[in-house]
Amino acid sequence: MLPVSETAAEIALPPAQPKLAPDAPAAGRGKAMAAILLAVSLASLDTAIANTALPQMAIDLRTTPSASVWIINAYQLAMVATLLPFASLGERVGHKRVFISGISVFLLSSLLCALAPSLGFLATARVLQGVGAAAVMSVNIALIRFLYPPHRLGRGMGMNALVVGISFAIGPTLASVILSIGTWPWLFLINIPTGLLALLLGRTHLPATPRSAHRPDIVAALLNVLTFALLIFALGQAAQRADAVSTSFAFAGAVVSALLLIRRERGHRAPMLPVDLFRLPMFALATVTAICAFATQGLGLVSLPFYFENVLHRSPIETGFLMTPWPFFVAAVAPIAGRLSDRYPPGALGAIGLAMLCAGMTLLALMPEHAAVWDISWRMALCGLGFGFFQSPNLKAFMASAPPERSGGASGMVGTARLLGQASGAALVALSFGIAGPHGPTLALAWGAAFAGLGCLASGARQLI
Incomplete structure (x- = not known):
């Protein structure tokens, strides 16, 4: 197979900071940001909202619980597999086009999910939904970069992290509320009004970003x-x-x-798998930091319900409340960390956040069996504070370390690092149960602390460059 190469004449490098249309730029920026955040909230919610309904879905679709897991896996596999191709496509045809197309596909597939008569139909519709979500998540950070000037970029990243944190936090609760008054198809139907609003705002107010002239590579x-x-x-x-x-x-x-x-893609000016960006030490370290941090999150949030119920002997209702401080404090601190990253080095802020996360995971793993609610809650809050303090500065470091014409590749790598970390963390939880049996959650938390510590070192290393 021959490598693809292109001459410099075939690449049209865009200006560093495209601006919104001259009419009412502040209002236009706000509405454009609203479109991005609405779409991001939908993609984030649907990562976890179906989990709560899996038992009822299995019954209604006449399938086994183990087979019903494909309702979750199909969405996640489609997202991680198509993020980078869509990010690359955004650089070629414009980030706005990819974003709008992604919302449209997401809306159509949500309707198909709600109407699914069988597991195979629903899993296929979830693949399509994951493709739409990947299109949105592959370019959302790149679009934010073109909405904010460099000295205010941290604010935009903080708002994005806030919405992701809130969506992740309220996903199970929202699913429970919907299922208490309706059936599982409504989990997908609620996407439609929000998605239509995001589509309307996006078509009208998102900026048309510069495009590169190189052709898409289907084989790649x-x-x-x-x-x-x-x-x-x-x-x-x-x-x-x-x-x-x-x-x-x-x-x-x-x-x-x-x-x-x-x-x-050797010699390509804008490869789909952004190996060219990994030659930039700041970008490479931001990627390693993100994978480690999201692996810790996956290890923690998947294992902790089992830890609370099987090790600390808490009830399912208590477990739900005990899980709340982590995502709550992520959402609360993310905008603050975003603003701080406009004034202080993102590497140092990320290192501080991951040191807090490492301490929180270690304290959870070492917690006594009869710990009081307060003892559990402040440890969970410490984990949430640490993760929230890391997330926004690292997002800014991702985008600031890449040249403007590679915003799409950098944005796609943000989502890919997140999904790889979460998938690795969830897989390690399952492996922990296989290795340690009833002590599996404790082992998973220990691994989470180790990943957070490694991420802290990677983030801090950026201060030495």
Whole structure:
């Protein structure tokens, strides 16, 4: 397979900071940001909102609980496999076009999910929904970069992190409320009015960002999809201690696809898998930091319900309340950290946040069996404060370390790092249960502390560059 290369004449480098239309720029920026945040909230909610309804879905669709997990996996696999191709496409056709197309696909697939008569139909619709969500999440950070001047970029990143945190926090509660008054199809139907508003605001107020002149590479896109889909599948198989042959083939397929993708795009000015950006130390360290932090989050938020109920012997209702401080404090501190990142080095802020997260995870793992509610809550709050303090500065570091013409690739890598970290964390939770049995949650929390510590070192290393 021959590598793809392009001459400098084929690449039209855009200006560093495109502006909104001259008419009412402040109002236009606010409405454009509203479109982005509404769409991001939908994509974030649908990552977890279906979990609560899985038992009822399995009954209504006449399938087994284990098979119903594909309702979740299909969405996540589609997202992680298509994020980078959409980010690359955004650089070619404009981030606004990809964003609007993503919302449209998300709306259509939400309707199909609500009307699904079988598990196969619903899983297919969820794949389509994940593709739409990936289109939105692949360019949302790039669009924010073109909405805010550099000295205020942290505010935009903080608002984005705030919405993601709130959406993640209220997802299970919102699902419970909807299911208490209606059936599971309404979990998908509620997307439609919010999505239509985001579509209207986006079409009218989002800026038309510069485009590069190089042609899309379909083969590279397919290789990217294969790489990440096989990698996530292999991680899940390994964590479940599934058949070693199929797991090995999946890992091998992911490695081969990645090598073919890198070879094909060698010499490309804007490769789909942004290996060119990894040559920038600040960007590479921001990626490592993000993967470590989101792996910690995955390890914590998946294992903690089992930890509270099986180790600390709390009831399911108490567990729901005990889980609240983490996402609440993430949402509360994210805008503050975003503003601070406009004044102080993001690497230092991220290191402080991940040091707090590491301490919180360690204290949770070492917590006595009969800990009081307050003892649990302040440890969870410390984890939330730490993660929220890390997130916005690291987002700014991601985007500020990449050249403006590579905003799409950087934005796509933000989402890819997040999903890889979360998927790895969830897989390690399953592996912890297989290794340690009833002590699996404690082992998972210990691994989470280790990942947070590694992320702290990676973030702090940016101060030495």
